[in-house]
Amino acid sequence: MKHLGALxxxxxxxxxASGIYLYVRFDTSAAGAYASIGELEWWFGGVLRSVxxxxxxxxxxxxxxxxxxxxWNNRFRGFRAFTWISGVPLLWLLYASxxxxxxxxxDTRSQFSxxxxxxxxxxxxxxxEQVSDRLFSLFVFLHIGLPLALLAGxxxxxxxxxxxxxxxxxxxxxxxxxxxxxxxxxxxxxxxPAWDPTQAPRNVAVDWFYQFIHPLMYATSPGILWxxxxxxxxxLLVLPYLSKPQGILAAQVDPANCNGCGRCVADxxxxxxxxxxxxxxxxxxxxxxxCGICAGACPSSTPFRSIRELVSGIELPDLTxxxxxxxxxxxxxxxxxxxxxxxxxxAKAGAIALRCLAMLPPxxxxxxxxxxxxxxxxxxxxxxxAYRLGMDLSAERFAARREPRLRATVRAERNGxxxxxxxx
Amino acid sequence: MKAxxxxxQLALYAPLMAILAYFSTEPRFSxxxxxxxxxxxSVIHATQRKEACRxxxxxxxxxxxxxxxxxxxCPRERSPLVVELELDGRTVLRRExxxxxxxxxxxxxxxxxxxxxxxxHRIVARLRDRADGxxxxxxxETVELGAGRVLLIDFNASQGGxxxxx
Numbered sequence: 001m002k003h004l005g006a007l008x009x010x011x012x013x014x015x016x017a018s019g020i021y022l023y024v025r026f027d028t029s030a031a032g033a034y035a036s037i038g039e040l041e042w043w044f045g046g047v048l049r050s051v052x053x054x055x056x057x058x059x060x061x062x063x064x065x066x067x068x069x070x071x072w073n074n075r076f077r078g079f080r081a082f083t084w085i086s087g088v089p090l091l092w093l094l095y096a097s098x099x100x101x102x103x104x105x106x107d108t109r110s111q112f113s114x115x116x117x118x119x120x121x122x123x124x125x126x127x128x129e130q131v132s133d134r135l136f137s138l139f140v141f142l143h144i145g146l147p148l149a150l151l152a153g154x155x156x157x158x159x160x161x162x163x164x165x166x167x168x169x170x171x172x173x174x175x176x177x178x179x180x181x182x183x184x185x186x187x188x189x190x191x192x193p194a195w196d197p198t199q200a201p202r203n204v205a206v207d208w209f210y211q212f213i214h215p216l217m218y219a220t221s222p223g224i225l226w227x228x229x230x231x232x233x234x235x236l237l238v239l240p241y242l243s244k245p246q247g248i249l250a251a252q253v254d255p256a257n258c259n260g261c262g263r264c265v266a267d268x269x270x271x272x273x274x275x276x277x278x279x280x281x282x283x284x285x286x287x288x289x290x291c292g293i294c295a296g297a298c299p300s301s302t303p304f305r306s307i308r309e310l311v312s313g314i315e316l317p318d319l320t321x322x323x324x325x326x327x328x329x330x331x332x333x334x335x336x337x338x339x340x341x342x343x344x345x346x347a348k349a350g351a352i353a354l355r356c357l358a359m360l361p362p363x364x365x366x367x368x369x370x371x372x373x374x375x376x377x378x379x380x381x382x383x384x385x386a387y388r389l390g391m392d393l394s395a396e397r398f399a400a401r402r403e404p405r406l407r408a409t410v411r412a413e414r415n416g417x418x419x420x421x422x423x424x
Numbered sequence: 425m426k427a428x429x430x431x432x433q434l435a436l437y438a439p440l441m442a443i444l445a446y447f448s449t450e451p452r453f454s455x456x457x458x459x460x461x462x463x464x465x466s467v468i469h470a471t472q473r474k475e476a477c478r479x480x481x482x483x484x485x486x487x488x489x490x491x492x493x494x495x496x497x498c499p500r501e502r503s504p505l506v507v508e509l510e511l512d513g514r515t516v517l518r519r520e521x522x523x524x525x526x527x528x529x530x531x532x533x534x535x536x537x538x539x540x541x542x543x544x545h546r547i548v549a550r551l552r553d554r555a556d557g558x559x560x561x562x563x564x565e566t567v568e569l570g571a572g573r574v575l576l577i578d579f580n581a582s583q584g585g586x587x588x589x590x
Contacts, residue, residue, distance in 0.1 A: 124535035126466035179437045187445040200462040200572045205449035
């Protein structure tokens with residue numbers, strides 16, 4: 001479920017690839033469109049057409065699941081507000097792209113959808129139904145332009161995320177692609193009969209993923225339809241501001257200890273840190289999740305420093321590195337066999353609580369081992385990191401693939417969301 | 425654990441395939457009931473001017489700039505369009521539509537869909553496109569409409585007014 005956003009990107013690219021072939025074969029005139037789709041060879045063009053349709057339908061399912069999941073997990077307020085709000089127009093673009101895509105077939109279903117859309121806008125569909133090539137070209141233009149706008153919107157949607165995942169794991173991507181292919185072969189998408197203006201729209205094969213708004217309008221009224229769309233959009237847009245602020249104390253930079261290395265910039269999961277012109281870290285407090293990952297990345301966050309008051313280049317005001325070192329020293333004073341650090345989402349009794357696992361610089365592990373602990377245990381989030389990248393960044397640091405690295409004198413073993421460390 | 429995850433994924437794909445395949449075309453939707461026909465009234469018409477042109481007096485012309493001295497003063501605003509539809513002696517539609525445009529000098533447009541039981545019906549369509557007086561266009565016709573049939577009631581002043589097509 002955590003790959004829903006990445007799956008959305010995969011489906012977009014499947015739609016783009018299949019759409020390019022269909023466009024090559026497509027007659028963009030009103031008179032020729034229906035026949036040109038019927039001329040697609042079933043074993044390639046027909047399958048691609050079906051994949052195109054089912055990928056579009058799945059895109060809606062995945063997008064709605066993504067939305068519900070993020071809302072369910074309270075990921076829409078504060079530092080996530082930008083990402084949430086920028087996602088709302090994507091829903092409109094997705095639906096508009098899909099609706100207009102159906103018009104291109106220009107069969108009974110297309111006519112029904114086109115007429116219903118015009119009726120919902122209080123426009124006379126009768127004259128427009130005798131569609132000219134120029135109007136039909138506009139449909140084609142919109143079916144290319146709106147998805148491009150959707151892609152641009154998806155890019156904006158990710159701007160406040162560090163290392164956004166836009167490619168799902170290979171197994172999942174292959175699974176979804178094979179599933180679409182199988183659905184396309186088992187139940188190929190076919191055109192409805194050509195439109196007959198003397199027949200009322202009956203038994204229309206409505207695509208309920210996109211065209212549900214038409215039956216909804218006929219069951220109610222165009223006014224209710226538009227008010228519903230407006231209300232749903234408005235609720236989604238104001239949702240981040242309906243609840244009270246989370247009271248997050250954003251990370252703070254100490255310029256005297258910041259050397260401008262940029263590790264905090266690279267590791268921040270929400271793009272809340274940049275380097276200023278003076279090569280010092282600069283925190284946008286409204287984007288900061290106070291996860292402390294930046295502090296864990298800072299080269300000055302090492303407990304081996306001999307200064308009395310440990311001040312890091314960047315750290316959380318309510319959980320400083322000095323405080324963390326003091327807690328560790330207090331734990332070491334009891335000569336325990338094991339020192340345990342755990343992220344707040346998975347905190348255990350007796351463990352030193354961290355905001356996120358990646359808040360702990362690897363030097364703290366070595367410090368604990370060299371000062372009496374026989375073993376150090378780190379416990380992270382069980383399923384999905386509460387701050388997106390904590391588990392991944394920790395894994396890279398402990399495997400010495402990312403700064404700050406765990407030194408080779410320490411042996412690390414991972415078991416799920418837990419790490420155990422000992423001196424070699 | 426990995427095998428379990430893959431198995432769970434496979435178990436998810438089958439119902440997802442079924443959902444995609446089914447809801448992309450089913451259940452079918454009918455905008456009219458099985459025993460109904462549909463009337464579609466579609467009128468786009470430039471109505472008559474609300475006020476007739478009048479000739480300017482020499483004094484009025486003298487007050488105007490030389491390049492603006494048109495002999496006739498023709499107010500641009502058009503009359504509202506009034507359309508009435510009677511079905512088997514019962515009025516099912518009466519609408520007054522203002523002409524479009526900031527100066528109310530454009531076309532007046534009206535569109536209405538009316539479902540009616542299939543069968544034989546007497547339809548009387550009336551239209552007034554002038555400021556005063558009675559309806560100046562009328563068509564009275566009895567039509568036989570089968571279930572699911574569409575009767576389009578169009579208007580074209582150059583063809584004499586209402587045109588029933590179905």
